[in-house]
Amino acid sequence: MFVTRFAPSPTGPLHLGHAYSAILAHDMARAAGGRFLLRMEDTDLDRCKPEYDALIQEDLTWLGLDWDGPIHHQAPQIAYYNARLEALDGKGLLYPCSCTRSDIRAALAAPQEGIAFNVYPGTCRGRPMASRKPGDALRLNLAAALEVLAAADLSFTETGPAHAGQHRVGPDAALRQIGDVVLSRKGEDIVAYFLASAFDDADQGITHVIRGEDLFDFTPVQVILQHLFGLPTPVYHHHRLIRDDQGKRLAKRDDARALSKYRAEGATPADIRRMVGLPNP
Numbered sequence: 056m057f058v059t060r061f062a063p064s065p066t067g068p069l070h071l072g073h074a075y076s077a078i079l080a081h082d083m084a085r086a087a088g089g090r091f092l093l094r095m096e097d098t099d100l101d102r103c104k105p106e107y108d109a110l111i112q113e114d115l116t117w118l119g120l121d122w123d124g125p126i127h128h129q130a131p132q133i134a135y136y137n138a139r140l141e142a143l144d145g146k147g148l149l150y151p152c153s154c155t156r157s158d159i160r161a162a163l164a165a166p167q168e169g170i171a172f173n174v175y176p177g178t179c180r181g182r183p184m185a186s187r188k189p190g191d192a193l194r195l196n197l198a199a200a201l202e203v204l205a206a207a208d209l210s211f212t213e214t215g216p217a218h219a220g221q222h223r224v225g226p227d228a229a230l231r232q233i234g235d236v237v238l239s240r241k242g243e244d245i246v247a248y249f250l251a252s253a254f255d256d257a258d259q260g261i262t263h264v265i266r267g268e269d270l271f272d273f274t275p276v277q278v279i280l281q282h283l284f285g286l287p288t289p290v291y292h293h294h295r296l297i298r299d300d301q302g303k304r305l306a307k308r309d310d311a312r313a314l315s316k317y318r319a320e321g322a323t324p325a326d327i328r329r330m331v332g333l334p335n336p
Contacts, residue, residue: 057089059263061115061122062252064096065107068313069114072267072297075331079294080265081120082336092259093122097130098246114314118324119336127259129251136246136254137239140193143283144184146203151187152179152194152237174234194235200283201226207282209275215293217268224275233276253277257286268293297331 061077063069069077084091093115097103112126129136143149152175180196187193209224239246256264271293281288317327325335 057084057087057262058092058260059084059089059265060092060094060256060259060261061120062094062096062255062266063111064099064102064248065104065111066099066102067107068315069111070297070312070314071317071327071331072312074114074118074314074327075297075333076265076267076294077115077120078118078328078331078333081122082333083263083265083292089262090123091120092124092127092261094127094255094259095129096248096251097128098133098136098248098251100130100245103130110315114318117314117318118327127255129255132251132255133246136251139254139284140238143195143200143238146283148196148200148203148283149184149193149238150180150182150196150235151184151191152182153188153191154178174232175236177235180235190240192237192240194237197230197233197235197279200279201229204279204282209278209282211274211278211288212290213271213274213293214263214290215268215271216295218271218293222274224278229275229279232272233279236276249273249277250280253280253284253286256289257281257284261289263290263292265292265294267296269296 059080061080063073063077081091093112095103095108095111097108115122140149154175175194179194211222211224213219213222236249237247238250255261271291274291274293278288280286314327328335
């Protein structure tokens with residue numbers, strides 16, 4: 056069965072870009088006779104707010120989208136995500152990192168368009184796990200992980216219009232472009248969005264991940280994590296982005312395009328579909 060999800064972070068109101076992604080995922084699932092799930096990626100406990108969670112649900116309902124089953128929230132699962140890292144520790148693939156706190160927090164956040172992974176120079180790579188202190192992050196030793204996965208088929212299927220086809224995660228490119236990513240931070244109950252997402256996609260039986268093309272370059276790290284944890288790799292569909300008049304990707308700070316504002320001004324769900332270039336059902 057075709058199973059997909061819409062997975063916003065409740066850190067602000069939904070805008071037209073979110074509407075496009077949610078409607079597209081919903082319509083693709085319904086056309087395939089599949090399931091459409093709603094997940095709140097709320098592991099950033101400082102920025103995620105219950106009022107935005109409620110507003111997201113209100114906006115999606117107003118758009119005429121219905122989701123299957125209960126909403127999955129990541130925040131209550133943080134201890135579960137961190138516990139699963141013990142499998143990597145047992146393989147000697149993790150090390151503690153005490154580098155700049157702001158850099159580590161930025162590495163844990165969801166990426167933004169045009170910002171690739173900040174490839175870590177390996178300053179703390181030689182530290183043993185026994186030396187981990189409060190506030191230290193956990194990094195993946197990518198070179199060691201790729202050695203473990205030397206015989207694995209690190210590939211994924213993409214159906215989005217810009218990158219359709221089979222893609223292989225090359226070890227050399229991964230080391231050059233991804234590096235030793237941060238997976239969690241001790242003492243602050245923060246896990247990387249791509250780690251939590253990989254676990255949830257497997258646990259929820261997601262067969263197709265539908266999201267913006269700004270996340271395409273981050274797919275290889277999820278494929279690597281999926282193989283390290285023995286998780287299935289879904290089909291990916293990275294769609295076009297909705298942009299403003301200057302060609303910039305919409306962001307949550309762009310309140311002028313918030314769905315709640317359009318709704319208050321009398322727009323209809325059909326108007327929103329027209330604005331983002333999607334047909335009405």
